[in-house]
Amino acid sequence: MPSTPSLLERISEDFADLTFENGQHFEWQPDSRTVVYDIDDPYFDAHLLHEVSHAILNHTKYDRDIDLIAMERDAWQLAKVEMAERYGVRVPASILHYDMDTYRDWLHSRSTCPHCGSNGLQVKKREYRCVTCLRSWKVNEARSCALRRYRIT
Numbered sequence: 001m002p003s004t005p006s007l008l009e010r011i012s013e014d015f016a017d018l019t020f021e022n023g024q025h026f027e028w029q030p031d032s033r034t035v036v037y038d039i040d041d042p043y044f045d046a047h048l049l050h051e052v053s054h055a056i057l058n059h060t061k062y063d064r065d066i067d068l069i070a071m072e073r074d075a076w077q078l079a080k081v082e083m084a085e086r087y088g089v090r091v092p093a094s095i096l097h098y099d100m101d102t103y104r105d106w107l108h109s110r111s112t113c114p115h116c117g118s119n120g121l122q123v124k125k126r127e128y129r130c131v132t133c134l135r136s137w138k139v140n141e142a143r144s145c146a147l148r149r150y151r152i153t
């Protein structure tokens with residue numbers, strides 16, 4: 001993909017306050033303001049714009065899982081419209097939908113009551129409570145943008 005290095009070069013010049021690092025998968029690390037990229041990603045350009053959009057929107061911490069979903073949606077929105085236009089990159093809708101579906105599935109599995117299968121509400125950062133049987137359960141540390149994705153078939 002000949003356009004890949006040049007987009008990365010342009011982006012790292014335009015966002016000189018961010019650190020760009022090669023890694024296993026795309027990820028935005030707010031603490032060190034680092035965009036980790038995966039040079040082998042088949043949708044390199046789109047994912048790079050997405051992670052930089054997290055940086056532009058200053059996405060850091062969130063309290064509820066649903067806030068993470070909102071951040072993902074906002075970052076894709078910015079990437080798909082303004083960033084894609086600015087850098088002349090096409091962000092295929094399929095990538096965006098696949099990514100958002102991944103987050104929705106993740107949220108669904110976290111919020112489903114392990115006791116009765118009903119839907120639960122998030123009552124603390126790592127705790128849900130069932131609206132039907134009223135029991136609660138713990139969930140893992142919420143995943144960052146690192147979660148995902150990858151094979152779109």
Ligand SMILES: [Zn+2]
Pocket residue numbers: 113114115116117118130131132133134135
């Ligand atoms: Zn239940």
Ligand SMILES: [Zn+2]
Pocket residue numbers: 050051054071072075145
């Ligand atoms: Zn993201």
